[in-house]
Amino acid sequence: MELIEKIYNAGVVGVGGAGFPTHIKLKCKVEYLIINGAECEPLLEVDKYLMREKNREIIRTTQMVGQLIGAKHMFIGLKEKYHEEILYLNEAIKELDAQIQLYSLDNFYPAGDEQVMVHEITGRVIPAGGIPLDIGAVVSNVGTIVGIHDALEDKPVTDKYMTVVGDVVAPGFLQVPIGTSVRTCIEACGGTSLVDYKVILGGPMMGKVIDGQEIDATYVTKTMGALIVVPADHYIVKRKEQPLTHSINQAKTACIQCKMCTDMCPRNLMGHQLRPHKIMRIMGLGTTDEEILKEAMICSECGICELYACPMGLSPRLVNAYVKQELRQKGIRYERQPLNDVNSLRDYRKVPVPRLVARLDLSRFKGEKLNDMKVLEVDKVCISLSQHIGKPATPRVTVGDYVKKGQIIGDVDREDFGAVIHASISGKVCEVSHYITILQDSEVILGD
Ligand code: SF4
Ligand code: SF4
Known part of the structure; x- marks a missing residue:
């Protein structure tokens, strides 16, 4: 239990x-431990960096976690094309005599979706609306494993590893204090030569687009892994910023019921009863068939239907997200349905990443040389009390307090579904609201 205690203390x-709290996720006994290193979204590279630079830490910690949860099988899932990373990890496995296997996946999207990865490795299908635990598996990202490694050395989560790419002068990796503004991260990569630009938080398929003042007022969290700078009129921006009313009107007028969205849907292909074309039809007709609308609740919002499959440029993903929210607000929950068979054409319908990148108009960023990890120091952080699903942390500091990097500034009870947060820089607390703002202070620096 000491391991769980350390993970809880480190947040x-x-x-x-x-952002599932790790100390809660690991309170189980399972057959499979799967470490996800497949970097689901195009252009994201930080997991590869960690597998190259911290391979021994990853292997050692995976073994410890595997023992903790009684896993009979331990896998690291990554892509076949990660030749260098596979080499380093295999060397570490040999050196540490670890009972861990590497599992190579093809270069398709969404290979890193945990439901997809679990199916690829175990052959089992997680029930729709379920989690890996339902079929005896725990899935953790390589970045989480590095966080556990640090926790074992009593280092709390204060920094975040990020990929910063797109139209920035010097794309690369950043290690930044949690609470650093997105603007600061972009400037640390040389800024951009674009006058009118937007930033995708996360990957191009599932990330959120921000611009203007939002770029200054959005801060790095424990779950933020990438920033992509693109022109304000980029294809992805136009698609993601399409108003919902427009999408629903389009469902009425332009959906030709070709069913491509359903045929390419990764969840449908695995046997989940999710048929976005039917949801589009219902929305278009303005009728209510709750049983079909409920299918939207198992949509992962992977974006394939919206950004890749639909020949009419419609947005079933956005419509699903809207329906999901409406049903939740009405207190409607998804009741598990029996699984269909895995589609025999699934392997042929996997979306190849190079083709996806071309479709997304991102080819010019693919394969560019990324700079090594740059460790960023900042003099101001705004640390959110709610950085992931679950309960927000309760502040344990007040305005005027001096804090040191690594000190607990917000917490949750051990049994709560949430995580402790720590000061990511030393300084003076100058605001406590939904955020705790810390300004570096010369007095504190001298006293360090
Ligand atoms: S792919 Fe597009 S046009 Fe075809 S059924 Fe789906 S939403 Fe309608
Ligand atoms: S976003 Fe579209 S393709 Fe992805 S899971 Fe949802 S319905 Fe399926």
Whole structure:
């Protein structure tokens, strides 16, 4: 249990998705431990960096976590094309005599979706609306494993590894204090020569677009892994910023019911009862068939239907997200349905990443040389009390307090679904609201 205690104290959460608190996730016994190193979204590279530079830490910690949860099988899932990373990890496995296997996936999207990865490795399908635990597996990202490694050395989560790419002068990797503004991260990569630009937070498929003052007022969290700078009129921006009313009107007038969205949907292909074309039809007709609308609740919002499959340029993903929210507000929950068979054409319908990158108009950024990890020091951070799913942390500091880097500034009870947060720089607390703002202070620096 000491391991769980250290993970809780360090505030580790999953870095590959919604930020599931790790000390809660690991309170289980399972057959499979799967470490996700497949870097789901195009252009993101930080997991590869970690597998190259911290391979021994990853292998050692994976073994410890595997023992903790009683895993009979331990895998690191990555892509076949990661030749260098595979070499380094295999060397570390040999050197440490670890019972860990590497599992290579093809270069398709979304290979790093945990449901897809679990199916590829175990052959099992997680029930729609379920989690890997349902079929005896735990999935953690390589970044989370590095966080656990640090926790074992009593280093809390204060910094974040980021990929910063797109139209920036010097694309590369950043290690930044949590709470650093997105603007500061972009400037640390030389800024951009674009006059009118927007920033995608996360990957191009699932990330959120921000611009203007939002870039100054958005701060790095434990779950933020990438920033992509693009022209304000970029294809992805236009598609993601399409108003919902426009999408619903389009569903009425332009959906030709070709069913491509459903045929290419990764969840549907694995046997989940998710048929975006039917949801589009219902929205277009303005009728209510709750049983079909409920299918939207198992949409992962991977974006394939919206950015790749639909020949009419419609947005089933956006419509699903809207329907999902409406149903949740009405207190409607998804009830598990029996799985269909895995589609026999699934392998042929996987979306190749190079083709996706071309479709997204991102080819000019693909394969560019990224700078080595730059460790960024900042004099101001705004640390959110709510950085991931679950309960926000309760502040444990007040305005005027002096804090040191690594000190707990917000916490949750051990059994709560949440995580402790720590000061990411030393300084003076100057605001406590939904954020805790810390300004570096010369008095504190002298006293360090
Ligand atoms: S792919 Fe587009 S046009 Fe075809 S059914 Fe789906 S939403 Fe309608
Ligand atoms: S976003 Fe579209 S393709 Fe992806 S899971 Fe949802 S319905 Fe399927």
